[in-house]
Amino acid sequence: xxxxxxxxxxxxxxxxxxxxDVEVGAPGPGEIxxxxxxxxxxxxxxxxxxxxxxxxxxxxxxxxxxxxxEAVGEGVTHLEAGDRAAYASQPxxxxxxxxxxPAKCVLKLPEAIDFETGAAMMLKGLTVQYLLRKTLPQGGLxxxxxxxxxxxxxxxxxxxxxxxxxxxxxxxxxxxxxxxxQLALENGAAHAINYRSEDFAARVRDITGGRGVKVVYDSVxxxxxxxxxxxxxxxxxxxxFGAASGPVPPVNIGSLAAKGSVYxxxxxxxxxxxSREATQAMGDDLFxxxxxxxxxxxxxxxxxxADVAEAHxxxxxxxxxxxxxxxx
Ligand SMILES: NC(=O)c1ccc[n+]([C@@H]2O[C@H](COP(=O)([O-])OP(=O)(O)OC[C@H]3O[C@@H](n4cnc5c(N)ncnc54)[C@H](OP(=O)(O)O)[C@@H]3O)[C@@H](O)[C@H]2O)c1
Numbered sequence: 082x083x084x085x086x087x088x089x090x091x092x093x094x095x096x097x098x099x100x101x102d103v104e105v106g107a108p109g110p111g112e113i114x115x116x117x118x119x120x121x122x123x124x125x126x127x128x129x130x131x132x133x134x135x136x137x138x139x140x141x142x143x144x145x146x147x148x149x150x151e152a153v154g155e156g157v158t159h160l161e162a163g164d165r166a167a168y169a170s171q172p173x174x175x176x177x178x179x180x181x182x183p184a185k186c187v188l189k190l191p192e193a194i195d196f197e198t199g200a201a202m203m204l205k206g207l208t209v210q211y212l213l214r215k216t217l218p219q220g221g222l223x224x225x226x227x228x229x230x231x232x233x234x235x236x237x238x239x240x241x242x243x244x245x246x247x248x249x250x251x252x253x254x255x256x257x258x259x260x261x262x263q264l265a266l267e268n269g270a271a272h273a274i275n276y277r278s279e280d281f282a283a284r285v286r287d288i289t290g291g292r293g294v295k296v297v298y299d300s301v302x303x304x305x306x307x308x309x310x311x312x313x314x315x316x317x318x319x320x321x322f323g324a325a326s327g328p329v330p331p332v333n334i335g336s337l338a339a340k341g342s343v344y345x346x347x348x349x350x351x352x353x354x355x356s357r358e359a360t361q362a363m364g365d366d367l368f369x370x371x372x373x374x375x376x377x378x379x380x381x382x383x384x385x386x387a388d389v390a391e392a393h394x395x396x397x398x399x400x401x402x403x404x405x406x407x408x409x
Contacts, residue, residue, distance in 0.1 A: 092132030121145030224249030
């Protein structure tokens with residue numbers, strides 16, 4: 082069968098993304114071969130494409146997918162041919178009709194969750210899982226606590242709004258338009274701030290009675306860094322987990338004392354899903370949140386795999402909300 086995959090020969094603009102014919106062989110030890118029914122679109126794919134996160138070239142792209150396992154290699158015991166499955170995983174290569182990949186981070190997809198939802202939720206949902214469950218200030222988070230979550234109407238953001246509501250947290254979401262703020266509120270944010278038209282740190286002080294939030298989850302980076310530090314309560318935690326607006330400037334560590342003995346971390350999902358056991362435990366938590374309806378995965382845009390360049394343009398231009406999938 083003729084298989085297709087998206088490759089780049091060099092980093093650059095979306096035009097670099099090429100859909101080409103590829104051979105997909107048999108899985109080796111610890112690997113599976115999976116036929117994708119849907120592939121996820123994520124901001125990390127933009128960093129891979131434009132070279133912010135350098136990949137060996139030529140490179141395949143895509144970190145998230147769902148489909149049917151066609152074959153398993155030696156030593157793979159948690160999956161078998163015919164299983165419905167979904168993943169967020171290294172190495173890139175999910176933008177493809179089918180692929181061979183390590184089995185470690187691939188999970189059985191519960192019957193209640195369809196393939197498009199599976200492809201739309203794994204990388205983003207596992208990220209929210211480790212942020213809200215494990216990336217916590219000293220003493221943890223309790224119901225009623227305020228957290229600040231940037232880009233709250235995006236793929237990760239809308240899952241975070243709902244998950245935070247389920248935990249009883251008061252999530253203050255930021256977004257780049259009034260319409261996006263409305264969407265964040267409809268999905269569980271307690272407050273929403275349009276950070277293109279308002280000083281979000283000042284609004285956070287108003288909302289929290291001057292105290293600030295216990296945690297800021299910041300995936301915007303350069304544009305929000307200073308305001309995020311200024312939004313923290315004493316001993317608060319700034320979790321910088323992305324840089325959609327550009328990299329965070331070098332940190333003056335002394336400023337962390339001045340801001341109130343605050344903490345800063347720069348987590349990545351891939352540390353959290355380093356083992357199969359950890360991936361399964363996090364996945365089970367995510368599946369439970371979705372299957373129970375506490376978190377609904379919004380797929381606001383579907384693209385043919387061949388239209389991947391258009392998908393990247395729209396993602397970078399901040400025209401998307403919720404999750405988007407590519408259909409092979
Ligand atoms: N570290 C990790 O483990 C991890 C894992 C998953 C995702 N992430 C990060 O989480 C973020 C969200 O990922 P996602 O895939 O769900 O994407 P997304 O939130 O759907 O899209 C990114 C959003 O960032 C906002 N943004 C602010 N300034 C921007 C700028 N200058 N250019 C482009 N976008 C800008 C936009 O929302 P507004 O218009 O509302 O501002 C945009 O919609 C990304 O930064 C991603 O790298 C990190």
